[in-house]
Amino acid sequence: MYGFLMRRLAATIPVLGMVALFVFLLLRMTPGDPAAVLAGDNGTPQQIAEIRETLGLNKPIPVQLGIWFSNLLQGDLGQSYFFKKDVTELILLRVEPTVALAITTLVITVLIAVPIGVIAAYRHGTWLDRCVMGFSVLGFSVPVFVVGYILIYLFAMQFKMFPVQGYKELADGFFPFIHRLILPSITLSVIYIALIARITRASVLEVLGEDYIRTAHAKGLPNRVVLLRHALRNAAVPIVTVIGIGVALLISGVVVTESVYNIPGLGRLTVDAVLGRDYPTIQAVILVFSGVYVLINFLIDLTYSFLDPRIRY
């Protein structure tokens, strides 16, 4: 197990290195010039040239890459072209809203998707099953921003239950914090619920046909125990895998949800940085997202051995 941990951790380094290189080169090949953005709409060609020189953008790309990698190895993610602040500081400012949104979304998703997936499997072929599958198709098909606007119209503008937009830090109190997170989390969780419910239903359905489930029923165990202790636990490995893979889905959804609900998280930081061609910020944020993704997959691998004692590393 210890060897596995070390190998997996070591494997993340070349992965992140490749991501860093790829992102750096991709950005330099993308049209646009941060100096032109910084100079403003009325900036003159002379002003743009001056800014390019100040930022070092007139240096050859391999030189720029060398400087960036060198700083990166020293833990320096660089400074935002726009805000004149360290990118690390900008990211830290934005972590809380995104993590809060992601956690509440995951909680809502797991609390809703797993039970309805299990119920759909248990009541396979009934109207309940069809409803769950219908919702699943709908959840996948409707874009996140459409769900967001509909929820805002209904629950913020018609029923006045929630604010239209904005975010309150946890330090400002739990109620205002959670009050502003509920609608965005529900918005973001719709597509995720659709995905997890389908996978849960399929996995549980497969397990329900196994001999040991029949044996459990024959032993006279209540349905609840059979479903939760025997069926769901044995179906858990693919469900957990999909939850992990779904984090990528969550990250892309966060970008849209944070814009619609005006949440100052990493998603909006990414969009702003891309639109402004703020290279240091884009590179750093993508590295962070990649690191999180690698870490989550790593944790999921570890989870397998807890869920299924037969899996050993």
Added chain:
Amino acid sequence: MRSNLPIGLAAGAALVAGAVMSAPASADQTLRVVMHSDLKIVDPIWTTAYMSRNYGYMVYDTLFAMDANTDVHPQMVESYEVSADKLTYTFTLRPGLAWHDGSPVTSADVIPSIQRWGSKDSMGQKLMEFVADMQAVDDRTFKMVLKEPYGLVTMSLAKPSSNVPFIMPASVAATPSSEQISEYIGSGPFVFDVENWKPGDTVLFTRNDNYQPRSESPSWASGGKVVKVEAVEWLSVKDHQTAVNSLIEGEIDYIESPPNDLLPLLEGDENVALKVINPLGAQFMFRLNHLHPPFDNVKIRRAALASINQKDFMQATIGDPAYYKECAAMFICGSALATDAGADIVLKSDFELSKQLLEEAGYDGTPIVIMQSTDVNVLNNLGPVAKANLEKGGFVTDLQAMDWQTLVARRAKREHPSEGGWNVFMTSWTAADILNPIMAAGFNAGCDSAWFGWPCDEKMEGLRDAFARETDAAKQKEIAEQIQIRAMEVVTHAHGGQWYRPVAYRSDRLDGVLDGPVSYFWNISKK
């Protein structure tokens, strides 16, 4: 389990709903505003970005300021004298001017501020060409000595839009203009709360209680800047629909630039007012690249001019005639230099004339590369309209769609269109940027030193120089008319129509919203 689940869910939902019912918002004295963009650069001299300019008006003050009639008035200056030979200007600052840290504003602060602005801004650079020396006489008095008479001294110091000659402390103004400043102390009506600045999210300004406003009524940036709220908070709301919903629900007080297509939503709300605060509006610009064929040929540029018309551009972008105006005056209808001379060709397309000119010029069908911005709401439809009209006029076109940031990078490229360059792009200027031929970048025909498109015309440069030297307003107007005629002859650019965008605010809460080319937040009170 089956029977209990729905009941449980319903009970849970009811509990959550009950728990989160909105409490009524308490009335407070913080003005919550959604600006047209978020504040990125806190140095209004280093960049021409409008958000940085708007930030400057909050934090800094200016020596002079323009009023609603585009007349110039002293602002930080109490009085000034001009010598009989028109070569020496002596300025006296108002008593009681102070920086946010309480120290007094002196002549020693003003001079480096003018120098820093003068090294960066086009109008400032022109002024500096004429300045022989600036010297402090005492703490409140300083002199500006000119090499020869210059007609735009106070007009330059009252420049209303980017770059505005804001006055900064001497230590801050000593920062080279190629570097951004790192201290944010001004003497303006608001104090920038840098500790609570959340980049890309919120910017907080608190009232400067030590600010001593002038006694005159406010008019644009001139007159008394009396702050009537405790704080102003700029919120960065990227999604226009969200901002509009938020205003309707009363979560914010003011939207600086609601897009025209969402105005009907706001018009239907009795608690929201729409007000065109900038009666001079903005003007679309149709900019040609003079470096490469076919627009290196003046006849072909004239053909392009004959093909387009203002109304098509404005109908496609603004739509509601209440918010646009066909206007032949390049220096803005309603301004002091407004004239129709030589420029009515832009009001109506003449496709036959265009085709005739193309034939005379021997146009070989080279496709015109039109850069179309796709992510700036008010510019999105200009490209397709230009394409349609140019094609009706006999041109072959190649419309290339891109985001605005790509466009601003590409327009700086001098390469041939086939190698990443361009032939045409369209943009928009706020009227305050183009009120005379020195501040309006489009008229600069100084070849390599000209704005993107690089027109090259000695006669135009001579006329601009004459305008700058002229100290008589009536003669300046005559020269401006000649400049407009010349601009149409050589087609430095074409003006695509004058348009207006209202601000939207909660009329049930706010009073005293001022007119101006910029959203000013003094004089506004919150009920």
